[in-house]
Amino acid sequence: MRVQKEVFDAAAEAAVLTDGRSDIGAVVTFTGLCRDEGGALAALEIEHYPGMAEDEITRVACEAAARWPLEGIVAIHRYGLIKPGEPIVLVVTASTHRTEAFAAATFLMDYLKTEAPFWKKQHLADQTSGDWVEAKAQDFAAADKWRA
């Protein structure tokens, strides 16, 4: 679990989970990227709460590990200025079978979006400073369904 400014290498991070292992049957890798919103966006600035961001990602990963039989988890969230096309967030889950790996990866993303203290601000291509991204009701609904 990491919070970092630097770009990450999704394939290298996933390989760490499977290197030297012959018991893992499924690895799900999810990378969230910065979109340019049809050319309007120059960059996203991601603010975080140092300390709590790491704590929340770890807490969410522990909850995933308690819910599904996982052989490994990687979760990385970046902060700072991120350009369109660059990765923002990475979730990798490894399991014996695919069902658990897919479910755990979805759960991790649903929870990271709504529980980990990160906030996105838009920097627009026309040099103006854009607004803070508003939280979406559908993201909270997606996280809520795991509580049922």
Next chain:
Amino acid sequence: MRALYFAWVRERIGKAEEEIAPPETIKTVGELMGWLHGQGENYAAAFAHIKSMRAAIDRTHVKHDALIGNAREIAFFPPMTGG
């Protein structure tokens, strides 16, 4: 008690953190938000929509009815938009 502000809460108040000393009658997170709202125009703007705001005590999410108790660090921020 250290108060931390993030995203547009930080921008509207004009600072990222400060030491605060609310009166002893302020017991809950929600009451503290109401008290902060009265600390000036910038605070009123930051705490204009208290219901939708989030808070954390010592880096753990809390609801508005949570007791402040002996909190060392209390943070206020909008709903998260990471991922």
